[in-house]
């Protein structure tokens with residue numbers, strides 16, 4: 001049987017009784033058909049664009065929701081029947097144009113933190129000029145082009161970030177700070193500067209969306225006496241949507257926030273220990289033609305969690321998120337069952 005998300009009912013039907021029970025503990029889903037009528041005058045255009053009129057007149061839709069977190073994604077067969085690889089859509093010239101780049105000269109053209117800068121081998125920190133939170137800084141890569149990556153560079157960026165969090169902790173004394181790494185790569189992801197950089201925030205208050213996960217994991221332990229992430233991994237593994245890379249568990253997420261979302265659950269004590277896995281995943285992303293992505297790293301209980309998501313073509317003028325994503329559920333055009341084969 002061809003495994004694809006719109007055949008989720010059949011895939012779940014093949015699970016063992018225990019695996020099926022665990023799947024049903026985590027997820028509810030519904031498969032339905034959206035119907036429409038194509039007027040004769042549109043037929044040629046529809047055939048050219050979608051292959052056949054029938055495919056458009058009956059569209060199979062899967063709606064899947066995580067019962068604990070309420071993360072919810074909608075997949076339409078018409079949208080996901082495309083190869084997982086995206087075409088590179090933008091000339092690299094724009095990405096290597098360094099003239100007037102402030103981040104190419106960070107020590108003179110970016111502010112420092114009050115405790116100074118942390119210097120890595122391949123990067124340096126700067127303070128963010130307009131802060132999201134009281135501690136908000138940047139790891140500015142030595143390499144200008146954000147789509148050029150190397151394993152040792154990633155490790156160095158993450159290690160430098162960890163050193164920055166240590167500096168922040170020294171400033172704050174006994175208060176426990178929450179560390180958050182975010183890598184917005186190129187403008188589709190929200191980045192305002194092309195030059196490669198990761199942002200760091202340290203906060204005393206737990207960010208709201210992370211607190212939801214904290215509560216879910218804590219309540220899960222009380223109710224089932226097992227670990228939420230352990231079981232989340234088991235569900236993905238039973239469907240063939242998970243793999244292990246070194247010490248990290250990689251899940252091609254069943255309820256992605258947007259395209260091609262991958263979640264890594266790691267027992268690493270520090271983020272730089274995950275450099276191999278993060279590098280491998282980013283390399284696969286770039287090989288697929290992804291040019292703009294968001295990567296986030298945070299801690300949850302004893303885990304480090306990485307979330308990675310594709311933000312679409314740099315050539316598109318329309319945003320990839322709208323009212324659906326902001327207020328209801330995510331509309332997804334990539335099939336997790338195709339993605340796992342590529343990563």
Ligand SMILES: [Zn+2]
Pocket residue numbers: 098101102103104143144195
């Ligand atoms: Zn630059």
